[in-house]
Amino acid sequence: MSLENVLKNWSKYRKGHEEGGFHDYEHMWGMSIDLDKCTGCNACSVACYAENNIAVVGEEKFSKGQGMHWLRIERYWDEPDLGEDKINEYQIHGASFIPMNCQQCNAATCEPVCPVAATYHTPDGLNAQVYNRCIGSRYCSNNCPYRLRYFNFFSYYEDSWPEPLQMQLNPDISVRDKGVMEKCTFCVQRIRKAKDEAAREDRDVFDGDVKTACQQSCATQAIVFGDLMDKNSAVTKVWAKHEVALGKSSQNKANPDNRGYRVLEGLNTDPCVMFLERVREV
Amino acid sequence: MHTKDINENLPWAQINKDVMRSMMNPRKAYWVAIVVCIAMISCAVAAEIYQYNVGMGPANLNWPHMWDLYIATFIFWIGMSHSGTLLSAILHIIHADWRKPIYRFAEAMTTFSLMTAGIFPIIHIGRLWNMYWVLPYYSDRGIWPNFRSPLVWDAFAISTYLTSSALFLFIGMIPDLAICRDNTTGWRRKLYGILSLGWRGDDRQWRNFRRTYLLMACFLIPLAVSVHSIVSSDFAMSIMPGWHVTTFPPYFVAGALYSGCAAIITLFICLRYFFRLEDYMTTAILVKTCKLTFAIAMVWTYLNLIEFASVWYGHNAVDKELLLSKFNGPYAPYFWLMLFCGSVVPFALAFEKLRTHLPTMMVVSLVLNLGMWLERWMIVTPTLSQGYHPFAFDVMWPSMIQWAIIFGSFGWFGLLFLIFVKVFPCVSMYEVKEMCYHRKREAMGIGHGSTAGGAAGSVPASKSDLEGT
Numbered sequence A: 001m002s003l004e005n006v007l008k009n010w011s012k013y014r015k016g017h018e019e020g021g022f023h024d025y026e027h028m029w030g031m032s033i034d035l036d037k038c039t040g041c042n043a044c045s046v047a048c049y050a051e052n053n054i055a056v057v058g059e060e061k062f063s064k065g066q067g068m069h070w071l072r073i074e075r076y077w078d079e080p081d082l083g084e085d086k087i088n089e090y091q092i093h094g095a096s097f098i099p100m101n102c103q104q105c106n107a108a109t110c111e112p113v114c115p116v117a118a119t120y121h122t123p124d125g126l127n128a129q130v131y132n133r134c135i136g137s138r139y140c141s142n143n144c145p146y147r148l149r150y151f152n153f154f155s156y157y158e159d160s161w162p163e164p165l166q167m168q169l170n171p172d173i174s175v176r177d178k179g180v181m182e183k184c185t186f187c188v189q190r191i192r193k194a195k196d197e198a199a200r201e202d203r204d205v206f207d208g209d210v211k212t213a214c215q216q217s218c219a220t221q222a223i224v225f226g227d228l229m230d231k232n233s234a235v236t237k238v239w240a241k242h243e244v245a246l247g248k249s250s251q252n253k254a255n256p257d258n259r260g261y262r263v264l265e266g267l268n269t270d271p272c273v274m275f276l277e278r279v280r281e282v
Numbered sequence B: 001m002h003t004k005d006i007n008e009n010l011p012w013a014q015i016n017k018d019v020m021r022s023m024m025n026p027r028k029a030y031w032v033a034i035v036v037c038i039a040m041i042s043c044a045v046a047a048e049i050y051q052y053n054v055g056m057g058p059a060n061l062n063w064p065h066m067w068d069l070y071i072a073t074f075i076f077w078i079g080m081s082h083s084g085t086l087l088s089a090i091l092h093i094i095h096a097d098w099r100k101p102i103y104r105f106a107e108a109m110t111t112f113s114l115m116t117a118g119i120f121p122i123i124h125i126g127r128l129w130n131m132y133w134v135l136p137y138y139s140d141r142g143i144w145p146n147f148r149s150p151l152v153w154d155a156f157a158i159s160t161y162l163t164s165s166a167l168f169l170f171i172g173m174i175p176d177l178a179i180c181r182d183n184t185t186g187w188r189r190k191l192y193g194i195l196s197l198g199w200r201g202d203d204r205q206w207r208n209f210r211r212t213y214l215l216m217a218c219f220l221i222p223l224a225v226s227v228h229s230i231v232s233s234d235f236a237m238s239i240m241p242g243w244h245v246t247t248f249p250p251y252f253v254a255g256a257l258y259s260g261c262a263a264i265i266t267l268f269i270c271l272r273y274f275f276r277l278e279d280y281m282t283t284a285i286l287v288k289t290c291k292l293t294f295a296i297a298m299v300w301t302y303l304n305l306i307e308f309a310s311v312w313y314g315h316n317a318v319d320k321e322l323l324l325s326k327f328n329g330p331y332a333p334y335f336w337l338m339l340f341c342g343s344v345v346p347f348a349l350a351f352e353k354l355r356t357h358l359p360t361m362m363v364v365s366l367v368l369n370l371g372m373w374l375e376r377w378m379i380v381t382p383t384l385s386q387g388y389h390p391f392a393f394d395v396m397w398p399s400m401i402q403w404a405i406i407f408g409s410f411g412w413f414g415l416l417f418l419i420f421v422k423v424f425p426c427v428s429m430y431e432v433k434e435m436c437y438h439r440k441r442e443a444m445g446i447g448h449g450s451t452a453g454g455a456a457g458s459v460p461a462s463k464s465d466l467e468g469t
Helices: A003-008 A010-015 A043-051 A059-066 A089-093 A188-200 A213-217 A234-241 B012-024 B028-054 B069-080 B082-093 B103-117 B119-124 B128-134 B150-183 B186-195 B203-236 B248-274 B283-314 B317-328 B332-350 B358-385 B400-423 B429-443 B463-467
Strands: A029-034 A072-077 A095-100 A119-121 A127-129 A223-227 A273-276
Touching (some): A043 A213, A234 A273, B012 B150, B028 B248, B069 B082, B069 B119, B069 B203, B069 B248, B069 B400, B082 B248, B103 B150, B103 B400, B128 B150, B150 B203, B248 B283, B283 B358, B317 B332
Parallel strands (some): A029 A273
Antiparallel strands (some): A072 A095
């Protein structure tokens, strides 16, 4: 970049607001989760544990907050402060729940803060975590507004999969040791496999070639997964129908049919996971 | 009540003798302190060995609370290092000569607290055997650290500051090391002989020395300010409420100078007692340090208030909720204790009677530093407990492993410092002589550099002038 070049294109350098991150995406894997279909049965969470070799930490460590549920069903009670005479009211209202996995933000806050670039954006539009590179500074988790990153506080491979349970481990992905951050990968091993197969057959990846473990196990088919860059994929259609798009930070609430929203959109993290639920204004 | 900073009629040979004596036979309390420090370090080493083998779990960290006391104490020690630079560099440039008897140990404090601080980022990471990946070394695979990450800036800032402040400490000590070389025998003579770099005290050496020292001082001031600004970016560059605060860099620098000045008062009183240095570390100098600390305490209080005000009037719901939870949430006792220690207790420094009473000042300075340590904790942990996502709201209490390592860090700092003051002169002999020289001329009615020694300014005329015997 010569000085002449800078001066000639000064207005561009001064005004040109370049969007952060990677641009030449091959795919943009996205998800939509219909909360009106979700029954909160936790099958997705269990499938995730099985597919991704997630350590089962045990009750004691889990209650300490050291669990590693990549996909967790969060429960929120409608009436959090129960007065003396309101003792049963929560049973009337019931709990609302939301499955939360890594939102695969396009402007991920976890990425710029990693000192060793162990988390970065792939050409697939995924927010990847390189376990081998991670040194465990845990800054990414601190900067994740959703708190969806999990840390290996211990070595779990002996306690979590005692003989012969190690036989059930998924050979396609690694088992993480202590001191490493991990999180939902959108089942990157399945994406990889589908892409390899498509390459062998000399074709593009079709919609439906990749099914994530959570999607596969969802009894009510609340989870739709696919490539947002594919105009005809099911997930693109759902996103378009509910007028949710990457780069937008608010929803059109005027139309009662639009149920789509993304969590904490106002922070401009631009997540790739959309939820379907008519959000009430409180 | 006005007392002199120093008795200007101290004979120069006496100064040499007193300081050399301080390096030879301290009071028994010194050895007790050494033993206590080693015991404290042992606690930390045991805890760290356990943590290294088992993982970060026993430290009671969990998924909202990925950082805790390790990072808070890291900031605390980095902060403490700033006052050495304030005393030796800033006060040197503005010609406040009362700093001369006390700046040496303040500078040693800078170096050693940085060495303590540097340990924390290493022990807090999950795979500390891969720590060097943060540094931009040449790798065959072409992998570099992520230069956008404030943690990488930290690594640069701290290593630069540590190198520069150690160099500054050493350069300022060269003439004194020559005095030690000439007055000792055995291993000490060998050590000082090497370290004094052939110092003879001739005119050219003094001129080069002055120039280098001034240059280093000018280099260190912006460096010190930038170091703590960069440490504050660990938080200010993030997205979390309570961390993403624009005023953090000046707030951190003010806090740093504050805790550093308080630590100087503590060490001042300890050294004065251990080494019987009452003639050099006088109450008048302590009073001046107290005034400086009081001023910085008020700056810190002001910056705290504008932070509260900007959150309050900013009407960002998440930030505001966090602030309110600091006021009356689970961490409220520590938060109010921090405000009490940091903003109310320093008013003790405003009273002449209190600040000339050494035991009171010892307690006050320790309380001030307790407040500053709590401040760092109250920056790090409440944000992790209550961020954006309500499901992840939690409260945590650090485990014994964390406390032991934090406890041991004080021992580590203390041990390094105590060894330093025994091996090296903790009072700058040549500068105290300069100070006496100028004070004497002032008392005799001869102004600064008006007649003899005129052009050379503060450069003393010859070796014998400064080295006494």
